[in-house]
Ligand SMILES: Nc1ncnc2c1ncn2[C@@H]1O[C@H](COP(=O)(O)OP(=O)(O)OP(=O)(O)O)[C@@H](O)[C@H]1O
């Protein structure tokens with residue numbers, strides 16, 4: 579990987595090597611040779627312009643590529659296990675146990691005919707909760723994510739909630755599972771700044787306390803700078819630069835990163851400051 583020379587193996591929560599994804603076998607790849615590693619307990623921000631392939635990359639990690647889109651090359655290891663040849667049942671088994679994903683489009687992650695509490699059920703059952711116990715646990719998890727009346731939320735259907743509320747529910751379910759790896763695809767984009775601050779602080783504390791690795795996809799350089807230890811920048815399906823987050827902001831190496839940072843400098847400086855202030859870091 580660009581600027582990333584670490585050896586593979588058990589030290590990694592996630593290893594992606596030379597990943598290629600195509601919608602049409604003879605067409606231009608949507609993801610073109612991406613290599614990324616994420617250490618255990620580490621937070622890596624994956625950034626890049628809209629359409630560069632961030633969601634396709636993480637969808638492929640989770641075995642969730644859309645119909646007609648295929649992984650055509652590369653290797654993906656999750657918690658040291660090679661995912662080559664995994665069935666949808668194998669992916670289902672590791673979901674939440676070993677890796678949780680908070681999707682960019684929260685509505686698509688929920689089944690419209692089930693209440694929010696039903697969406698907690700699978701996770702709660704697999705962790706040995708039952709009856710009253712499980713309802714209280716789900717309500718506590720929602721309260722942590724800023725819901726004032728979590729008991730009422732549990733009885734709602736997904737279509738009765740906003741995108742930001744669903745993102746927080748997804749995070750609550752993800753954290754409840756205590757996975758060693760969380761993939762958060764624009765997990766706070768639908769939230770106001772105050773909620774965003776709360777959730778980002780919670781994620782950062784959670785990662786530290788539980789040694790949980792987080793692959794954080796974001797458009798927001800302020801978020802990347804505040805939360806991540808490392809950053810990878812994508813463009814047109816490729817990683818153009820990756821490395822330590824401080825080095826990236828202080829001394830970007832690629833022309834693309836330099837252009838992006840300087841063109842966003844005014845906005846970024848303001849945003850960076852405000853997120854830093856909000857997070858108190
Ligand atoms: N179902 C699909 N079939 C074919 N191509 C698709 C499909 N969904 C997305 N694409 C294309 O794949 C490329 C990568 O899309 P992707 O969703 O990964 O971008 P992204 O980096 O996540 O963008 P954003 O920041 O807007 O979320 C884009 O060119 C997009 O048009």
Ligand SMILES: [Mg+2]
Pocket residue numbers: 632633634682763
């Ligand atoms: Mg996306």
